Amino acid sequence: MxxxxxxxxxxxxxxxxxxxxxxxxxxxxxxxxxxxxxxxxxxxxEGVIQGYRPQLNRQVVGLGMTVFVQVKLHDHSAESVTGFEDAVREMDAVVNAHTVSGSADYLLEVVAEDLIDYDRLVKQMQRLNMVREIESNFALQAVKTEAPLPLKL
CATH class of the missing domain: 1.10.10.10 (Winged helix-like DNA-binding domain superfamily/Winged helix DNA-binding domain)
Structure with a gap:
């Protein structure tokens, strides 16, 4: 298009x-x-506009914790990749997920109420047999979020 x-x-x-x-x-x-x-x-x-939705204040709706999670898999077999990606799609707390290059296989953006809530998600991920390692990076302050795409006119 x-x-x-x-x-x-x-x-x-x-x-x-x-x-x-x-x-x-x-x-x-x-x-x-x-x-x-x-x-x-x-x-x-044509799919250029993929939907309309409000931007919610995470703090106000009780999801004040944002964690960037790096996940490494044991292997990159089709079964492992598909299994992990299907599991992540079912995790409501994962609001963004990307395959990445570098030291991790995936970078996830996760929202949670608090540490206890986040711990539940980590334990859920640890039960996935294809997951080798999980590294959590806790966001201390949002500097820029949900910015519009930089369209060139």
């Missing part, structure tokens, strides 16, 4: 405020509402 300059403007506006109406977006990108809505629907259908 080709994304043109108007599409990029729409995307940038939506990243700043996903609750804007089509009419407000159309006005900001100098389109009439109908063509703007067609562009929005195309961006959604």
């Amino acid at each position: 080709k994304v043109d300059e108007i599409d990029l403007k729409i995307l940038k506006i939506l990243q700043q405020d996903g609750r804007l109406s089509n009419a407000e977006i159309a006005e900001r990108v100098a389109l009439s509402p109908s063509p703007c809505l067609r562009r929005l629907r195309r961006l959604e259908t």
